[in-house]
Amino acid sequence: MKTLFDKIWDSHVVSTIEDGPSALYIDCHLIHEVTSPQAFAGIEKRGVSVFHSDRTFATPDHNVPTIDQHIPIKDALSKFQVDKLTENCENHGIECYGLNHPYQGIVHVVGPQLGLTQPGMTIVCGDSHTSTHGAFGAIAFGIGTSEVEMVLASQCIMQPKPKKMRITVNGNLADGVTAKDLILYIISKVTASGGTGYFVEYAGSAFENLSMEGRMTVCNMSIEMGARGGLIAPDQTTFDYIRNREKAPQGADFDQAVEKWSELKTDEGATFDKELVFDAHDIEPMITFGTNPGMGTNVNGQIPILSTIDSSEKESFKKSIDYMGFSDGDQLIGKSIDYVFVGSCTNGRIEDLREVAEFVKGRKKADSITAWIVPGSKQVEKQAEEEGIVEILEEAGFKLRQPGCSACLAMNDDKVPKGKYAISTSNRNFEGRQGPGSRTLLASPLTAAAVAVSGKIIDPREVAKL
C-alpha cells in the first residue's frame, strides 16, 4: 500500500546512495532568467552539454516590466539577464518563450497552460512555487541553481526523500470563500514552518470540488508552510483541463495516458507520517496581518493579543506587527489600504481575473487605491481581451498590465513604496517583499477586488450585498 507521493517518487529513482539522497529523474524542467544563468555557466565551465534539451522549457518572468514590453527593457541588469536566458537557450537548443512570444508568462502559469504539466511527472524549477504543478498529481518542487545545473547536466537531482503529510479538508467552501482562503487558513493553522521536511497530499471534498486553477492556488502555497511541495490526486477535472493542450498527449495517446493517470491515487490503508483534518465550514475569507504567511486570520478577526503568544515567539511576533504598523488586538476590518495587486503564480490566472472583473463590474475603483492587475501569461492576457474582461476593468477604473511576476517580488519597477499597505493576491508578505519598507497583506482576488473598490479592508461578502 503506497501513497500517491510514494508511487511517483519511487518510479523516478535512478539510484540511491546508502544513508544519502537518491538520484531522482526529472521529467520536466522549467527555467527563467534569474536562477538559471549561473547553472549554464557551470555546465559550460565543466565542458558538459545539456543532457536532454527537449525536457527543459524557458520563459522570462521574474524581472520583466509589466508595461511597454514591446520596447527594449530599460533596466540594464534586467535586460542582460533576459538576453542571457535567450542566448543560453539558443546555444543549448532549449525552447524559450521570450518577451512578446504568445506563450510568455510566469513559468508556473505557462507550464500547465501548455500541457507541459501532467499527472505522475516529476517537475522542478529554480523557484519555490514550482509546488503549483502538484495540482495535477505531479511531484513538483523548487530547487536551487546548483540543482538546475544538475538537471541540465544529467536530467536528475540528488534528493533525500521527504516525509509525507496528508491534509484533509472535508465539506464545501461557503460562498465568497475561495481556494486562496482555504490555503491561507491551512497555513495559519500549520504555521510557516509546520510543513518543513514534508511533502503534502491534499485530500477531501474541499479540494476535489475546486477547479484546476483553484487547486494550483492551493498547491502553489505549500512552500509557505515550509513543505517542499503539495499534490492532489488527478481526477476527471484534471483530465478535462489537460485535454487538447498543445504539449499534452493527443487523440488515442491521450486516452491511454488517462488510463494510466487514473491509477495515480493513494491506496487505501497507506500511511502518512502526519495527518491533519480540517472542516471547510470553519473557513471564512482570510487575510494576513504579519510578515510571514502563517500570520493570518479571517478578515473579520483581530490580531492576537501579545500575551496569548508563546513566550519564545513573542519577540518575533512583536517585531512583525511593529513592521506592519499594527498593534496587537487590532481589528483588520476598516484599515486603509494604498495598493492592490492582483497577479502572480498564485492568483494570476484567467479565473482570478474573471472573479475580479465580475466583482468590480458596475463599481468603481476607490480614488485612494493604486491597483496593479497583472495577467500570469500572454495567453491569460489574450483570453482577458477576448472575454471583455479588459473593458470591464477599464470601466471600473483599472488597467490590465502585461504578464510577469511583477509586484509579487518587486524585481521590476512594480514596487510598493515604504510604509504603504498593499492587499496582494501573491504568496509572501515578508518584510520588503513588495519593495523596501512595503507592508503586504495577503488575500484572495475576491477580497482584493472588494478592497480596491472600498479603499479599506472589508469582507467581500459585505460589499457584494451593497
Place this chain on the structure above:
Amino acid sequence: MALEKFTTITSTAVPVPIENVDTDQIIPARFLKATTRDGFGENLFRDWRYDESGREVSNFPLNDPRYSGQILIGGKNFGCGSSREHAAWAVHDYGFKVVVSSFFADIFRNNCLNNSVLPIQVSKEFADKIFASIAVDSNAIFSANLSDQTFTIEGTNESTKFDISSYKKECLQNGYDDIDYLVSIKDKVEAFESTRA
C-alpha cells in the same frame, strides 16, 4: 568541479536571534540580477544592515563591532521562503562557513550544502545556550567539527551532536560535488530511461 574542502571551523560567531528569517531578508530580490555567483556578500541582510540612505544600521549584529567570525547563529526556521541559491551564496561570500539554527528551511539547507556552507541544526535549548554565551562574551569561541559531527561552546566545553547524511559529509570533507557525481552515473540514467520507454 572540486569545491572547497570543509574542515573543522573554530571561530567567534555572529548572532542573529530572529525567527523565520526568510531568504528575502538574507538577499532581497532586487539584488538577484547578477549572472555570476560572486559579490552577493555585500548585500547580505541588506535591508536590516543599511537604512534607505545606505547608512549602516549600527545595532544590526553584522555592523556591531563586538561580533565577527565565520559562524552565523540564526533563529528558528532560518532560510524560509524562496529557493534562491543567492541566499547561500551571500552567506558564503560574506565569509560564513557555518550557519547554526534550531530549525532550517529545507531548500536553504540544501543550497548551503551545495556551497560548502555547513548548516548545523541544534536543539532550541542548545541554541539558547549559544546565544547566552555570546551575550556574556561576544568573543566566545565555538567549534564546528564535521568529522565528529559536534558543535562545541569552547568556554564551557558544552557540546552537541548534529545530523548530516554520510554522503553529504563525505562531499563536504572532500570537496565533492553532486553534479560531477550525476554526470558520472550517466549510463545508469540512460539505462533507467530505456526501462520507461
